[in-house]
Amino acid sequence: MEKGVRNSKENSETSSGFMKNQIVPKWIIFGFVMTLFFCSGPPKPDYLPVPVEEVRSNEEIEKSLWSEEWSEKTQAIVELSQRNYRKVIPKIRVFLKDKNPAVRGTSAIALGTYQDKESTIAIGKMIQNDKEVTSDILIDALARMKDPRGGEFVLPLLESENNIFRLQVVDSLVQMKAGFLGEKILSMAVKNKDIEKAKTYSMALGQLKVRSSENYLIALAEKTESSPTLAATYLALGRIQSKKAIPVLSKAVGKDFPKGRENSVEALLAINDPSCLSYMFPYLSDKEKEVQYYSANVIAGIPSKESGPKLLKVLDEKGKEVAGPVSFAIGRLKYEPARKKLENILLDTSYPDREEIAKSLGWIGNKESVAVLIKVLEEKNGEGRYGAAWSLGVLGSEDALEPLIQAAGSPDRKLSAISIESLGLLKSEKSLPILRSKMKADPNLATFVVSALVSIPGEESRLLLEEYALHKDPIIHQPAIQGLGQRKEIESAHVLLKLITGDNPEVVKISYLALTSITGEKYRSRNEWINWYVKKFGKQPE
Template identity: 25%
Template sequence: KSRESVPHLLSLLAAGDDELLAETVGALGAIGDDTVVVEVIGVLRSAGDLAVQRAAIEALGTLGSREAVPPLIEVLALNREELKIPIARSLGGLGSQDALAALEGLLTDADGEVRRIAVAGIGAVQDPSALPRLERLVHDPDEAVRRETAAALGTLGSDEGVPLLIQLLQDADENVCAQAMQSLEQIGTESVRSLVEMLSSEDEKLVTRVVRVLGRIGDMRTINPLLKLMEKSDIRLREEIADALVQTDSRLWADDDLRWEMKESYAWLRLSIARSLGRMKHVRALDLLFKLIEETYAEGDEDRLRAAPDSLQLVIRESLSCLQRAAAEMMGELDLPDTVKAALEHLSSGPYPAVRRWLVYSLGFLKREASATALVELLKRDDMEEEVENIGEALKRLSSRTVVEKLLAAIGATTGTARRRVVVTIGIQQDGRCVSRLGDLLKDPDEGVRFASVVALSRIGIREVFDVLTNATKDVSEKVRKRAVEVLARMPDERSLNVLGSALHDRATEVRVAAARALGSLESVRTVPVLVAGLRDTSSQVRESIVNTLGKLGSKKAVDPLIQMLRDTNPQVRQASVRALGRIGDVKAVVPLLEAMDDPDLWVKTQAFQTLRDMGETAVASLVDALAHANPAIQASAIKLLSRAAAPTVVPALLDATAHRARAMRANTATVLGNLRERGAVVPLIGLLDDRDYEVREKAAMALGNIGDVSAMVALRNAQKDQNRDVRVAALGAMQQIRELNEMA
């Protein structure tokens, strides 16, 4: 491997012995002197022996000069199977973007090892633009290729590769999964958001692997999701989560930049002390827990956080919030005397909103009658307006039968806002015993109370609430009526039809719109006539909603009314009608939709074109018939669609139409066949050159020109003698077009 031997080795390149030449090139590569690259390239290009070529390819990869990329690509283009692997390996080793296209070309090779090495090479280039090429390899039949794909995605380091790596986490091969985990760890914090979303998966193995990766990454954002997952996991998964949390904690505490920023970093130790004291029923435990809640993230801390680097702000907030949660839950776990009384005292001191939230949260873990009473009393306080949902959830966690009784008793609060807060909380409990009382509250003089009662009834969601909600659809308040209609939409019931039908004629536009949408949830045969009757509404917004609902229902009874709506004065209604007819898919709508392609509104005509294309096979026969329609605009639209159709029945139908008795049908059919460049139509089109109608003959000549088949030349030459000038010109142009097309071919 001495560089001093390079001149002697170069002299041996002129030897005629292929075996010696291969060994010499290999030796030059092993020495690693990139000054010999040109000579090795020369050997590669001139060698005829496979072993010599292989040695030159490997040497160029070892020498590492990007000058080697073009000659390597040249040899690769020869498509010699024996050389693909060494070429792929060398191109990848060079790490040049110039090699990327060649490596991507090998991703579809039949040899799994070639694909694997190509993937490794793409990873080595480290160009994120290559990531889409790796997507299909996630499902490659060769596990080695899939494993290499996982490794390459990690090397590329782009967060766009995270979804692919998550797919590979579910691979049947453990080695592939292990590599995917390693690559996700390599990408790091950019993969956290997507990984956290996977924690809700039903695949236990996937969740376990995700938990392990999150632990290795060690991002603060994973702590709360992992804690939440731990609550509903079995023993084995809880152990995995615990390990991940320990790893995360270790990584964070090893980061010097975080230590000084952590608010009250000793608070975790304080939490441990509080737990120990609580087990001893020591009163100081409660003091410590309140301090943890109130001092960990207090008023003024937000200003301090803004002074921290952006990368740290989220970390700090999550950490402090996690600590407050733990302290609040521990209050219930320890169940110390006077906890409820102390919590109320702290709430009375007007704490910072974030602190108030956690104090309310803690009351939901105290399984005491006094806790339920305290939470209900809090609803009477105006300063608890923002905490109503939290209070409701806290009461629900108590799981006490007396909670509902206390809430019903509290409805007698004097102010409307207080009654509304109580009603909202009743809804959160989802207790059917409250239906009758909520029904009475629909007559409350306060609009907010009536609205909250409707919402509460919707949360309860039992059949008994139907009659009560029916009354709410007649409320004097538009807001209440609309909400009642929206709730009925989520409770499909045959009885709802008359109620929603009446709401479709409500004096308020928003209510009528809500009713139109709600009727879409019913499966009654009587729904369509009710909706159709509303199409005469003066509001375009209502008409559009009705049209959308008719499309959703998909009933063919709605086709004729929807066709009429294609002439609506409002373009949005017309566009919605086009969409609705497309969803129903009745061929009766084809011609009206063709007419809509000539609509003055761009959105309508575009929607009509797309809708007819989406109808596919269903529309073919009607589109062909439309070629003979009396309206030239409809003919033109049919030509446009059929000329872009991909359905297999299009061409046979068009060929049959060449013998149609209608002149327009024959002429337009010829045009479409020409646009499709259908060579199977050449003979029928030649026949049309003798048609009795000059326009048909002209269109046939033009179509033959578009198809470009030389077998039509004789017939076109004869057509130049046609008595009609337009036919002669078309025939001449077609012959010229055929010559040009065949010259290009």
């Protein structure tokens, strides 16, 4: 069945061809030639012939619906549904009872694509009665339909023994917006004794936002051992925004269950209730660095007027033990009163997590930190330099230009890459020599160099980007071509025209995309683009 449907899709992709020997009627050619002969003034530019696609009309394809060949029939069904040709919907409804299962399955998918609500019940009954069309095809059809009535038909399949199949059912219920089935799903979940199926029910209850499932999910979280089911339950509690679950979720942040930590943090952020913050502050001193940073994430993600002073107090009391995560939270909260403290500890090279401390100054956003950051950037070694380079770019101070140029030339690739990115943020042409030098010395930094060149205005940076677009090394030319598209400067069109006449399919493809980004045109052949250029500039591209 699935093979039949798949083949029909492949056939539909080859249903159009090209007209041969009928590009332009002869009388048009004669008239065009005579006009050129007698017209005064400069010669008109030559336009290249563009093949004309022969696209089958909807009416022609419709005739194939009555073919005796199931493959031709399914191909027509797919093609017409892709075109949203709705005239044939009544005919396709009839095909739900065709003798061939491939035709029935394809028709169900097509009617789902049309969102023909009149067919919902018929497709739903096929799940119960049609043993030749696989249920996953019919579930897909109902998911496309987005009709809540389809939910009743897929609901029993939550009890399937196939985990992947159950996940498809959950997704379809979400697509159908079948939240009205929440109580039925909850009832099924309560009766369930299978730990794997419990994960599916948690996902369904969470994604459908069944608030009445709160007690069930909390109980499940409390009794379930570390497992995918427990992780899914944490997410579900977040999705239904269960404030009652905050103690359970907060406790999970400190458990030795990485996925559970991650999902509990996501859930707490989704609930977005400041009452969880009192649970988070003790974790800042946890023996595990990961727990410290997870708690800092929650503190930073749920702003509270009390958090800034509390964080500063913790930093004063605990010092090096908490410097990284506390700085992270202070920076994200942009708590200015802590800036001086952060600057002072950043200058102390004995502190750990100096990269994060330096970044926090960039997040706070006060240019008074520039002098301290430059001093750290100019250190001979240490991770503080990485955060300093990043923050100097974010702060955008001209005073940082020369120090960043020096740092960009560093043999330390991480420092060099971050500094190059920051030079892009400063948008100064003075950084172009070092960018050229680094590209030559280490092509693996091409994405960083190109990103900077895209940001730096002016002809010189554009010409450098064009030079790299013509480079033989794909590590260099691929990001450069994309960069030209991002700059959107018409002056680069001639370079891209040169590239689309080459024999590298990947280069041609990304050059088309870049040209479309620059011009807004969506031509699909070389000749069309060349003709566009001739029309735009009155000459052939060089």
